[in-house]
Amino acid sequence: MRIKTQVCMVMHLDKCIGCHTCSVTCKNTWTNRPGVEYVWFNNVETRPGPGYPKQWENTDRFKGGWVLKNGKLRLRAGGPVSKLANIFYNPNMATIQEDFYEPWTYDFEHLFTAPKKDRVPVARPKSLMTGKYIDKPTWSSNWDDDLAGGNEIAPTDPNVQKLQEHIKMEYEKTFMMYLPRICEHCLNPSCVASCPSGALYKRDEDGIVLVDQEACRGWRFCMNGCPYHKVYYNWNTHKAEKCHFCYPRTEAGLPTICSETCVGRIRYIGVVLYDADKVKAAASVEDPKKLYEAQLSVFLDPFDPEVIKEARKAGINDQWIEGAQNSPIYKMAMKWKIALPLHPEYRTLPMVWYVPPLNPIMNHIENEEELATDGYIPAVDQMRIPMEYLASLLTAGDTGIIRHVLLKLTAMRVHMRAKTVGGVDDYKHSQLLKEADTSVEELEEMARLLAVAKYNERFVIPTGRREMKDDLFYQQGACSIEDLAPPEGMIR
Amino acid sequence: MAFAGDWLKPPRHMNGTSFFYFATDQYRYEAKVNEEQLKWGGRFSQMHPADFNAMAARLGWLPSYPQFTQNSLKLVKEAREKGLKEADEVAQYMAQLIKEEKVDWAIEHPDDPRNFPKVFFNWRSNLLGDTGKGHEYFAKHLMGGEDTVLAESGSSWQPETIDIAEKPPEGKVDLFVSLDFRMTSTGLFSDIVLPAATWYEKYDISSTDMHPFIHPFNAAITPPWEAKSDWDAFREISRVFSELAKDHLPACEDLVMSPLSHDTVDEIAQPFGKVFDWRKDGVEPIPGKTMPKFQIVKRDYPNVFHQFTTIGPDIQKGYGSKGVVIPGEDVYKELLNRLGVCGREGLGKGRPDLYSAKHAIEAILDMSGATNGKRAVAGWKSLEKKTGQKLAEIAQGHEEDAYTLLDITAQPRQAISTPVWSGMEKDGRRYSPFTVNTEYMIPWRTLTGRQSFYLDHEVMLDFGEGLPLYLPPLNHGPFLLGEDKVENSGKWLTVRYLTPHQKWGIHTMFTETTNMTTLFRGWQTVWINEEDAASIGIKDNDWIEVYNRNGAVAARAVVTYRIPRGVVYMYHAQDRTMGVPANAINKNRGGTHNSVTRITPKQTHMIGGYSQLSYGFNYYGPTGNQRDTIAIIRRLKEVDWLED
Numbered sequence A: 001m002r003i004k005t006q007v008c009m010v011m012h013l014d015k016c017i018g019c020h021t022c023s024v025t026c027k028n029t030w031t032n033r034p035g036v037e038y039v040w041f042n043n044v045e046t047r048p049g050p051g052y053p054k055q056w057e058n059t060d061r062f063k064g065g066w067v068l069k070n071g072k073l074r075l076r077a078g079g080p081v082s083k084l085a086n087i088f089y090n091p092n093m094a095t096i097q098e099d100f101y102e103p104w105t106y107d108f109e110h111l112f113t114a115p116k117k118d119r120v121p122v123a124r125p126k127s128l129m130t131g132k133y134i135d136k137p138t139w140s141s142n143w144d145d146d147l148a149g150g151n152e153i154a155p156t157d158p159n160v161q162k163l164q165e166h167i168k169m170e171y172e173k174t175f176m177m178y179l180p181r182i183c184e185h186c187l188n189p190s191c192v193a194s195c196p197s198g199a200l201y202k203r204d205e206d207g208i209v210l211v212d213q214e215a216c217r218g219w220r221f222c223m224n225g226c227p228y229h230k231v232y233y234n235w236n237t238h239k240a241e242k243c244h245f246c247y248p249r250t251e252a253g254l255p256t257i258c259s260e261t262c263v264g265r266i267r268y269i270g271v272v273l274y275d276a277d278k279v280k281a282a283a284s285v286e287d288p289k290k291l292y293e294a295q296l297s298v299f300l301d302p303f304d305p306e307v308i309k310e311a312r313k314a315g316i317n318d319q320w321i322e323g324a325q326n327s328p329i330y331k332m333a334m335k336w337k338i339a340l341p342l343h344p345e346y347r348t349l350p351m352v353w354y355v356p357p358l359n360p361i362m363n364h365i366e367n368e369e370e371l372a373t374d375g376y377i378p379a380v381d382q383m384r385i386p387m388e389y390l391a392s393l394l395t396a397g398d399t400g401i402i403r404h405v406l407l408k409l410t411a412m413r414v415h416m417r418a419k420t421v422g423g424v425d426d427y428k429h430s431q432l433l434k435e436a437d438t439s440v441e442e443l444e445e446m447a448r449l450l451a452v453a454k455y456n457e458r459f460v461i462p463t464g465r466r467e468m469k470d471d472l473f474y475q476q477g478a479c480s481i482e483d484l485a486p487p488e489g490m491i492r
Numbered sequence B: 001m002a003f004a005g006d007w008l009k010p011p012r013h014m015n016g017t018s019f020f021y022f023a024t025d026q027y028r029y030e031a032k033v034n035e036e037q038l039k040w041g042g043r044f045s046q047m048h049p050a051d052f053n054a055m056a057a058r059l060g061w062l063p064s065y066p067q068f069t070q071n072s073l074k075l076v077k078e079a080r081e082k083g084l085k086e087a088d089e090v091a092q093y094m095a096q097l098i099k100e101e102k103v104d105w106a107i108e109h110p111d112d113p114r115n116f117p118k119v120f121f122n123w124r125s126n127l128l129g130d131t132g133k134g135h136e137y138f139a140k141h142l143m144g145g146e147d148t149v150l151a152e153s154g155s156s157w158q159p160e161t162i163d164i165a166e167k168p169p170e171g172k173v174d175l176f177v178s179l180d181f182r183m184t185s186t187g188l189f190s191d192i193v194l195p196a197a198t199w200y201e202k203y204d205i206s207s208t209d210m211h212p213f214i215h216p217f218n219a220a221i222t223p224p225w226e227a228k229s230d231w232d233a234f235r236e237i238s239r240v241f242s243e244l245a246k247d248h249l250p251a252c253e254d255l256v257m258s259p260l261s262h263d264t265v266d267e268i269a270q271p272f273g274k275v276f277d278w279r280k281d282g283v284e285p286i287p288g289k290t291m292p293k294f295q296i297v298k299r300d301y302p303n304v305f306h307q308f309t310t311i312g313p314d315i316q317k318g319y320g321s322k323g324v325v326i327p328g329e330d331v332y333k334e335l336l337n338r339l340g341v342c343g344r345e346g347l348g349k350g351r352p353d354l355y356s357a358k359h360a361i362e363a364i365l366d367m368s369g370a371t372n373g374k375r376a377v378a379g380w381k382s383l384e385k386k387t388g389q390k391l392a393e394i395a396q397g398h399e400e401d402a403y404t405l406l407d408i409t410a411q412p413r414q415a416i417s418t419p420v421w422s423g424m425e426k427d428g429r430r431y432s433p434f435t436v437n438t439e440y441m442i443p444w445r446t447l448t449g450r451q452s453f454y455l456d457h458e459v460m461l462d463f464g465e466g467l468p469l470y471l472p473p474l475n476h477g478p479f480l481l482g483e484d485k486v487e488n489s490g491k492w493l494t495v496r497y498l499t500p501h502q503k504w505g506i507h508t509m510f511t512e513t514t515n516m517t518t519l520f521r522g523w524q525t526v527w528i529n530e531e532d533a534a535s536i537g538i539k540d541n542d543w544i545e546v547y548n549r550n551g552a553v554a555a556r557a558v559v560t561y562r563i564p565r566g567v568v569y570m571y572h573a574q575d576r577t578m579g580v581p582a583n584a585i586n587k588n589r590g591g592t593h594n595s596v597t598r599i600t601p602k603q604t605h606m607i608g609g610y611s612q613l614s615y616g617f618n619y620y621g622p623t624g625n626q627r628d629t630i631a632i633i634r635r636l637k638e639v640d641w642l643e644d
């Protein structure tokens, strides 16, 4: 057993209102500099939709993440040796204009300096790359907000293209959800493995994945090596940059900026304990649908005396162990199993978890006063967001897992509803409770964390561990991938 | 304090809807709407809104400024010269002049140059890029700028009692000054744009009933260059104004006409909801009963600066709003202590100092029940007297609270419940309207003291609205018969045009920054159903224009299946300062979301002098009702930036 600690985030999608406050505050804090105009460490996508950058989930195109070859983990884009051959040309890389967007601003100055005329002046759009006027912007970080673009854009969502069942894209049959995204700070980060210079690393103390700005040589293999497309290229400094989980804040026990300012309070942060020795095996499970379960198997029970003993031995102090015990992530992802990883099939073991949205289903129910508890089951099965779509995002296509989570969330809702406004009391013996495989106690605990938990319960972040030696990140940074990408890099 | 009430009362407040309806000549372009409803009654529902508004002014229902074509300073002077000493006598004299038609109502002569708003001071409002409903009428008649008004007064419904000049006036305003830190169209139309400090460069406080906190604003940096906080800007203007006034505008008396107001005895001025128009229904014009009130106000122009920068004596008589009176003697003493004593020579010497924004903040925090427990208790006691209920306990436990700017800077504080609001924030509860009414048996401020669903006012019944009623959307536009002269060879579609509030701002609030515009598609856009769009050859992100008799706006199309057919949305307050080319109709700059709307006053909102149907500044009066109109949408074939 090699116990490590990892900070994680859960996003409860039911509560995301798509306001993009997280994106704005993140941008204002970290990427309001020349060279990263097009960069949003945090972005929010309307789904169905192609996302940012466009169709980032199209692994055939960008070749991000890992694949299994003869039972062994390999980067989809090829190992460092094949990369070295192509080091000056990477055909899979996203380009700013094509896949991200050409950042623009407006010629505000003109409003002050325009000569006297009989027509009011206007600030024309201007490219931030060329400095030239453009006629009109044609893409942005959120061009398809709230299904803007309709049938021209929404069907380009790679998940939609995979669906067996046709989803309806017409008025009154619409489904829509928001997907806020940051770097996943994966346990098995393919960005780290993609870097020929060893500039990316996963730091030991909390698992945050960082780019060493000194070591980065601007090869950009990390950009598409990351299947989530969450590493960006600063064209001013010619270095890679990425979300760093606001580590200057988390070290002080504060939540990330995106979480701190989240209007919907959808975000939770906490630490978990896991066994680094199990990571590689978990990422190497053959059947993609089994990856979620395998991912769960690497986490350790922070209340288990054995684990605590081992953790102490590994130099993890009591505050962090206590943090792991009170972790909202542990509860949601590992204990209640209602938070799921985004695209587990990429095999990076992502550490940002999502509670799937329930809302559009329940909006559909009529006559709730008279509905018997088990009447909710068909509602889940006929929900507007096709289960298959959610499965494509969160469970490598396994609709069974999604159905189970949704039933559990439904059970919580039904129970709390009955408790607050009264109603049907066939609850305890219902098929719903049975199918959701849960108990009233668990549901009430869930309701508290999901609905009313205050700041201190949503964010349980032990302050930084400063007793560690600085170069320890190698040990974790390499974890499962040392045979693919030596920590010191291939070329320096 | 806000409207110099500590020095002189009453202020001249007016509802913007009526003011701009006349000031921008929109009354000339009225269309008869809802013929169906017009048939129900007859006496009032058939009246042109302008005629109705003029009636509302003369019956004391609504405020109306300017008051008369004749100068009000001169009117008092004449009265004094006739030996009239008492305020009552002067008011009587005014009533007589009016009866004998020796003075003219300005509202009935809006095109007389003497009634134009010649000097216009626009404070933190994007009147000419956002809030002004009927933007093109503003541009044409008020500002005299480029406009795309396509309506014709010839084909429109004309009022009967309003004196209309044959040639509509254009450019009524001589001087337009803006004080607003946002870069909006209003600035582009202004003669003078004062450099304004932003939120992060000044001290201020804010609160709302939407959340329970009192928030501070603190200056992170000093205002750059010549920029000034609003407080400082107004103070400096008052300083220069006072200096100039010494020679040009000595102290004098003014006559102020004000409407029958809410939360005063005026609410029973016109009982039983019966309308008696002194002009034709045989009743006497009696100030404060059948017509507005007339009061004399001492204008001390050379001392405006001193009045601005100190707390005036009238606070000692007590103050408050909505009929709640807080005794002022102690407050005044406390203010002397808290704000310091003014040492500047002149009228303000020895009074509580109000020189800087920080002084003003402290004064508000001290005087408001929401931030000072003693005042909250005093307020509830005042309401106890009126209602006979025990209420002071609502603010119990807060008697010792007196927040300062430093307190709220350390951490925003929760407001204390005061009788100014109907919600209760006691025991950590969140604001919800009317909770004190239900829980403490405080009568509603209505005729019955309960929630009223039935309104027996004659005008309500005439409109068939005595009880709540569904009325379909207004069916006016896009053009009246014979008005549409727009050349239209291509495909087009008539749609309902809605202007909902946008996702990222209520008005033009920082949504024009580079980052915010990047979060969607830049400015300006109009959402349209994709089947509708396809039917007229519009593709996503195509340039389009929307127009009707009120004007035209150029934008880009956002095509979606998420909204129904037959409707287009243009999110409110995008403004045409960014990325807006010319329209194709007359090659003017494609306008704003309000270019195709207009003010549609609702007469039933103008009722006054009858219990809860009485005018109250910022509370009760007619609204603009612009969010729903009918317009034509089509592709904009050519993009002309009008810049080269």
Ligand code: SF4
Residues within 6 Å of the ligand: A182, A183, A184, A185, A186, A189, A190, A191, A192, A209, A225, A226, A227, A228, A229, A230, A231, A242, A348
């Ligand atoms: S999500 Fe983050 S940690 Fe995972 S591969 Fe991408 S950049 Fe690396």
Ligand code: SF4
Residues within 6 Å of the ligand: A015, A016, A017, A018, A019, A020, A021, A022, A023, A044, A178, A180, A261, A262, A263, A264, A265, A266
């Ligand atoms: S701030 Fe929160 S609610 Fe708003 S978009 Fe971001 S994640 Fe969603």
